[in-house]
Amino acid sequence: MGSAYARSLSTGYPTPHRDEQNKTARRGTDEFEGIDILADYEHIIYEVTNQVATLTFNCPEKLNAMDAIMHRELTDVLPRVQADGGVRVLVLTGAGRGFCSGADVRGFRPESYKERSAGDGEQRYYQQPRPSSPMPRFMHDTVKKPVIAAINGVAAGAGYGMALASDLRIASSKATFSHVYLRRALIPSAELWWLQRLIGIQQARYLLYLNRDIDAQEAQRLGLTLKTTEPDQLMETAMAVASEIAAGPPVATQWAKVLFDKALDLNYDDTQYLSGLARALAEPAGEFAEGTKSFLEKRAPHFKAN
The missing domain is CATH 3.90.226.10 (2-enoyl-CoA Hydratase; Chain A, domain 1)
Structure with missing residues (x-):
């Protein structure tokens, strides 16, 4: 199942954004x-x-x-x-x-x-x-x-x-x-x-x-x-x-939502596989590193906007 699920999860699902992408998404807004x-x-x-x-x-x-x-x-x-x-x-x-x-x-x-x-x-x-x-x-x-x-x-x-x-x-x-x-x-x-x-x-x-x-x-x-x-x-x-x-961590939270939805129709092993795949895809956002660092430093985590 690996390659098919990898394709389904890596297309149209959460990925880190950049500030310039955010500006495009907010085009046409009034700010105050x-x-x-x-x-x-x-x-x-x-x-x-x-x-x-x-x-x-x-x-x-x-x-x-x-x-x-x-x-x-x-x-x-x-x-x-x-x-x-x-x-x-x-x-x-x-x-x-x-x-x-x-x-x-x-x-x-x-x-x-x-x-x-x-x-x-x-x-x-x-x-x-x-x-x-x-x-x-x-x-x-x-x-x-x-x-x-x-x-x-x-x-x-x-x-x-x-x-x-x-x-x-x-x-x-x-x-x-x-x-x-x-x-x-x-x-x-x-x-x-x-x-x-x-x-x-x-x-x-x-x-x-x-x-x-x-x-x-x-x-x-x-x-x-x-x-x-x-x-x-x-x-x-x-x-x-x-x-x-x-x-909370925005990218990890979005992946959790995706897995919640998919797990409704999957068995335990497939859900575990997708969870590992989602972790790998979410890693570039750096949220896990910040979560671990904040725990060791005994402070609240600060997850950056994506």
């Missing part, structure tokens, strides 16, 4: 008071402070439903998150009462769901032209840095999928999680894959088959979220966790 804000977006807000990026879904009048504009902006900003060596953690949240209520159904075109016939006398069906939620998969495949979802309100559809695709989920006590897919005869995609890994097969099937919506307390009980906070403490809590992660 230590905060970088990408100002050229309509339906999202993106800012970076102290190595933590915050991405806010910003259509509060429709509970941050994902329309074509938001989808396009997410497609643009997520690669920037990964390319920017000055960003170590991404926090997702929503403006107003919603986290993200899924696709904006007002943008659906009935003609995109074409009626087909399986043959004379056989049942007709409607063919869905693409996966129900492509954005969670895009985020998962693009951002190899830790992602924290700070879920402030309703999470449904693609928004719920992006929360599930995050590494950690922290919820406001007012958050709700919607499983309406089959109620709309929409077959879940990314959500199904992550949900059963987070809460188990039986609970995932129960929620999806019966279209159950759950509140923040139930989500934490099931293991879907890490913790529940009061609404006014949500971002403070999420940023505290993000800042603690950001203080």
